[in-house]
Amino acid sequence: MEARIVPFGRQHIPAAAALLAETGKGRGLDTADPVVACQRIQEWATRQPAGFAALDGVSGRLLGFMAVSPPGGRKARVRLDQHATVGGDVGHQVRCALYAALSGQLVGDGVLVHDANVLAGDEGAVASFARLGFGIDQVKGFRPAAPAVWDPRVRRALPEDIPRLVELAEEVQEFHAGPPMWRPPEPGASQMVELGYRRAIEDGPAGLHLLVVAEIPGGRLAGLMQAAPDGRFTGAVTIDLAGVTQRFRSTGVGTALLNAVTDWSAGLGFARCGAGWTSANPVSDRFWRSRGLVPQAYRMSRVIDRWPPGGAADSGPAVLDRDGSPP
Numbered sequence: 293m294e295a296r297i298v299p300f301g302r303q304h305i306p307a308a309a310a311l312l313a314e315t316g317k318g319r320g321l322d323t324a325d326p327v328v329a330c331q332r333i334q335e336w337a338t339r340q341p342a343g344f345a346a347l348d349g350v351s352g353r354l355l356g357f358m359a360v361s362p363p364g365g366r367k368a369r370v371r372l373d374q375h376a377t378v379g380g381d382v383g384h385q386v387r388c389a390l391y392a393a394l395s396g397q398l399v400g401d402g403v404l405v406h407d408a409n410v411l412a413g414d415e416g417a418v419a420s421f422a423r424l425g426f427g428i429d430q431v432k433g434f435r436p437a438a439p440a441v442w443d444p445r446v447r448r449a450l451p452e453d454i455p456r457l458v459e460l461a462e463e464v465q466e467f468h469a470g471p472p473m474w475r476p477p478e479p480g481a482s483q484m485v486e487l488g489y490r491r492a493i494e495d496g497p498a499g500l501h502l503l504v505v506a507e508i509p510g511g512r513l514a515g516l517m518q519a520a521p522d523g524r525f526t527g528a529v530t531i532d533l534a535g536v537t538q539r540f541r542s543t544g545v546g547t548a549l550l551n552a553v554t555d556w557s558a559g560l561g562f563a564r565c566g567a568g569w570t571s572a573n574p575v576s577d578r579f580w581r582s583r584g585l586v587p588q589a590y591r592m593s594r595v596i597d598r599w600p601p602g603g604a605a606d607s608g609p610a611v612l613d614r615d616g617s618p619p
């Protein structure tokens with residue numbers, strides 16, 4: 293197979309949408325619908341992405357595409373709707389050729405942290421990115437939504453809970469900053485968390501945001517879960533924040549909160565509910581998987597330690613912070 297790699301252009305959109313829809317089929321992704329696939333590609337294609345198409349050298353047929361939206365800073369992400377290829381070994385060769393072109397442009401522009409969102413069921417893509425040096429950083433998994441009895445410790449959050457919930461969110465962040473995740477807190481994350489809380493609380497019982505808390509004897513809050521409809525997976529709710537204070541972990545609080553989310557999701561007519569988690573998190577990886585969540589997508593990540601041009605081998609690799617910026 294001889295593939296020709298060319299810059300991605302509007303003329304590639306119809307064939308790219310067909311490939312993307314094919315990849316999402318049977319995997320619960322919104323882009324399994326070819327109309328949605330086309331809309332998504334049109335959206336990012338208008339924002340001057342860095343992107344390439346692979347064309348069959350003989351027939352000119354589109355064999356795959358890969359793109360990133362214009363990166364801010366030193367990090368770029370190939371989102372789920374920004375790559376698809378034909379299947380099989382040709383697919384692997386095409387992904388490698390597309391990533392060679394894309395990474396050439398990115399590294400040339402000083403973008404050294406590369407992420408790719410990949411469907412867990414798209415085993416060819418997972419294997420290709422792994423062979424290209426990417427590792428699984430984040431996991432998103434779901435389980436069926438179903439009615440469940442709420443544990444007496446669990447209730448919806450109230451506005452007066454917010455200060456304690458921010459404390460709990462900060463504890464979750466601190467936990468992620470330690471080994472083996474080493475994920476430093478995002479600047480402004482506490483404010484984001486507070487905003488999310490307010491949305492869930494103001495939304496009220498009929499709304500599409502849920503914030504549940506677990507009380508321990510004495511009325512102190514020991515845990516929380518915050519959930520909302522997933523942006524990409526159809527019929528699914530995703531928990532975007534979950535935490536139980538250290539002293540009360542492994543006492544069934546997390547399971548009780550998850551049951552409330554599962555029940556709420558089913559009540560709203562969602563088929564599945566789930567969460568995203570850091571793959572290296574030894575506690576939550578075990579928790580979500582043992583509570584029936586099955587991985588549906590991964591964020592795979594690669595950091596390039598680029599030697600300075602012409603630099604000596606002992607000058608050391610580039611050191612970047614979490615956002616891929618030099619410290």
Ligand SMILES: CC(C)(COP(=O)(O)OP(=O)(O)OC[C@H]1O[C@@H](n2cnc3c(N)ncnc32)[C@H](O)[C@@H]1OP(=O)(O)O)[C@@H](O)C(=O)NCCC(=O)NCCS
Nearest residue numbers: 534535536541542543544545546547569575576578579582
């Ligand atoms: C993940 C978390 C929310 C689970 O809540 P929890 O109240 O501990 O959960 P439960 O008591 O209902 O269930 C315990 C399960 O959690 C996991 N778990 C809890 N503590 C653990 C620990 N110290 N080591 C390994 N697994 C642990 C296990 O799967 C355990 O199941 P098991 O008892 O059958 O072995 C909680 O441990 C937590 O807040 N962890 C730190 C922050 C975090 O990782 N948040 C999730 C971000 S995605």
